Amino acid sequence: MSESLAVGVDIGGTNLRGVIANEAGEFLFREKEKINTKDKKGISRQIIKLVDDFCESAKIEVNDLKGIGIASTGPMKRKEGVLIEPTNIPFDEVPLKEPIEKKIDIPVSLINDCIAGVLGEKEYGIGSERNVENLVYVTMGTGIGGGAIVDNHLLIGEGGNAAEIGHFTVDPEERLECGCGKKGHWEAYCSGKNIPNYLRLRFSEIGDERVQNSLLHDLVSGDYSEIDAKLFFDAVRKEDELANQIAEEIGNLNAIGFSNVIDAYAPSLITVGGSVALKNEKIVLPPVQKQVKNHIRNIEPEIAITPLKEDVGLYGAVAEAFTSPNQSESRYL
Ligand SMILES: [Zn+2]
CATH class of the missing domain: 3.30.420.40 (ATPase, nucleotide binding domain)
Known part of the structure; x- marks a missing residue:
């Protein structure tokens, strides 16, 4: 593999957007789809599929990825990687980190989308x-x-x-x-x-x-x-x-x-x-x-x-994936 790549995901009110990017913040491929709100694991399955598709497009193995950064509106349990009563998703808790890491053996990190915004600006804006x-x-x-x-x-x-x-x-x-x-x-x-x-x-x-x-x-x-x-x-x-x-x-x-x-x-x-x-x-x-x-x-x-316009949260998610050495601590913490 020639360069280090990571996946950034931004979970909004209606849509889920994702990119695969290099450390310089260049987006190689991007996707946007409606959030699956049918069941608790809907979003994590979507992200797993997205990551698979990105890796196929970029011609790399999933295990070669540096990490997956997910930006979402709060509230959340950041360390556990769980969304709490997310808007537009009818569940008290939506776990992301655990189900994704179970399927894909690379680190997943969850971050508030506004906090991702400042991180994206700091790293790439x-x-x-x-x-x-x-x-x-x-x-x-x-x-x-x-x-x-x-x-x-x-x-x-x-x-x-x-x-x-x-x-x-x-x-x-x-x-x-x-x-x-x-x-x-x-x-x-x-x-x-x-x-x-x-x-x-x-x-x-x-x-x-x-x-x-x-x-x-x-x-x-x-x-x-x-x-x-x-x-x-x-x-x-x-x-x-x-x-x-x-x-x-x-x-x-x-x-x-x-x-x-x-x-x-x-x-x-x-x-x-x-x-x-x-x-x-x-x-x-x-x-x-x-x-x-x-x-x-x-x-x-x-x-x-x-x-960075409307992509600022995506840049933050990418930065989160790259800057968290063990994906629970960012270099800015
Ligand atoms: Zn208020």
């Missing part, structure tokens, strides 16, 4: 170009999450759930409830899933007259239950007055969220990914970049979109 020692990755997609490397040390936390930044409080008035059941959290206002809730809240506060004159009303023919984040950002791009006002408010909340991140982790660089930020960079990022200085005590870091 902007962080690698500059050797950044204090780096945070923020994802703004369906939810809001993060991963942090502090003093070149990857923060993992109890159960692998460090840097749950989406649950920082940004609204002490607690007007909206978060998916986690608590109120006032950043994610409850500014994530792709919850922006519609914030819009409906503001509509009720602002009053019918102004809302009815807005494009936001016309786009859903007055049925506000139909509004989604994409329609909202479309209205902002069309310079609808009300949409712009609410975008500014969301920008203020995002600036508070990022300021908390800066004062908690003192990063010199924050990279941002997730569908909301990637698709609406020019709306989402500028208010944050402009306003964090009004809130922070720490030095203002650079805040930039991740060059």
Whole structure:
């Protein structure tokens, strides 16, 4: 075998994506399929098949692989390699490490996808170009999450759930409830899933007259239950007055969220990914970049979109497979 290869897998809400990559972070082959939610072992069987297919394509033996890194939304038992009550998979616990290692005799490592994001950025993104020692990755997609490397040390936390930044409080008035059941959290206002809730809240506060004159009303023919984040950002791009006002408010909340991140982790660089930020960079990022200085005590870091785009978690999974010598300890731990 000429070069060392590993498999990285990213388990999302609906899809499972996988790559076989070399240590330089070049993806040789990639696959995407719907997650098998029929039984508890469905995902592990999918991953085993994926690994077999990749090895056949790359013309190597499975045992020649350096490892398998799996990034997934939490919560999880990282060391045991078990997902706990995963979204969209109707089981309390989904074991991955044990069933896969039983079939394939190479090390399998599970990591929170946001933590994988910062690891991917550090190894293969902007962080690698500059050797950044204090780096945070923020994802703004369906939810809001993060991963942090502090003093070149990857923060993992109890159960692998460090840097749950989406649950920082940004609204002490607690007007909206978060998916986690608590109120006032950043994610409850500014994530792709919850922006519609914030819009409906503001509509009720602002009053019918102004809302009815807005494009936001016309786009859903007055049925506000139909509004989604994409329609909202479309209205902002069309310079609808009300949409712009609410975008500014969301920008203020995002600036508070990022300021908390800066004062908690003192990063010199924050990279941002997730569908909301990637698709609406020019709306989402500028208010944050402009306003964090009004809130922070720490030095203002650079805040930039991740060059790894939607693959940042996959890069992290690959990095995890390569950087964990015995696959339970990363070089950043
Ligand atoms: Zn929450």
